[in-house]
Amino acid sequence: MEPDRTALHQCDAAVSLAFSILGKRWNGMIIDTLGNGPLAFSALRRAVGGISDAVLSDRLSELAEAAIVAREVAPGPPVSVTYSLTDAGARLRPLLTQLGEWATQNLDSAPH
Amino acid sequence: MEPDRTALHQCDAAVSLAFSILGKRWNGMIIDTLGNGPLAFSALRRAVGGISDAVLSDRLSELAEAAIVAREVAPGPPVSVTYSLTDAGARLRPLLTQLGEWATQNLDSAPH
């Protein structure tokens, strides 16, 4: 059977692609936090607030693979790991700022 | 015990608020799809693609409660339900477009 041609419109593939990353919990907040400057793993965990080690580790792997954040290991001792935004990640910053403005203007900050 | 004052930076509360909605699977795509015009429940399900009835129903309730989408029941028979963006939702459209552009320019469209 052919694909349904009766649908009047479809979700835009580009937006869908964007939300394959941003539509996961924490990713937006991680990127936003790193927008203020590079951070180590545990500093990032504290800055984001409420995320667990396991999930943060997982998200950072994904974001690194998508080339949105960079993982840099400063050889030690002591070895320290620093996460920062790549250029691609940095290009997201103004959009996140706009999203923040939209949220404060259009969303009730005290959700049910 | 006092809150930790040693953190150099924190995630912006406004961005965090935005992602309490957009950081959930499907929400971005639902809003984007409705941006092209109002749709009935089943047309929306087809347009978004891959979402189940139960989850769509759930997301629409949340988005309606957040006053991002409006649910309008046209009295029948046949009763038909139409979902559309509110003004707040519509104000998100240009941002979603920008996110789409960012994604096409900075993300590999063939994920892992």
Added chain:
DNA sequence: CAAAGCCGCTCTGAAAAACAGAGCGATCCC
């Protein structure tokens, strides 16, 4: 020197979310 703490993770097991699919009353088409 030993105990204690931070670092960046990984592992475990349990709770929450998303999923596919069936079902349902109503209405419409042949």
Added chain:
DNA sequence: GGGATCGCTCTGTTTTTCAGAGCGGCTTTG
């Protein structure tokens, strides 16, 4: 009547997220 569409809801399974413990390597404290 038989079949399909509509807007859901319910059931049970899979996936995701979670808190918390653990770990090796290092530093700081006493």
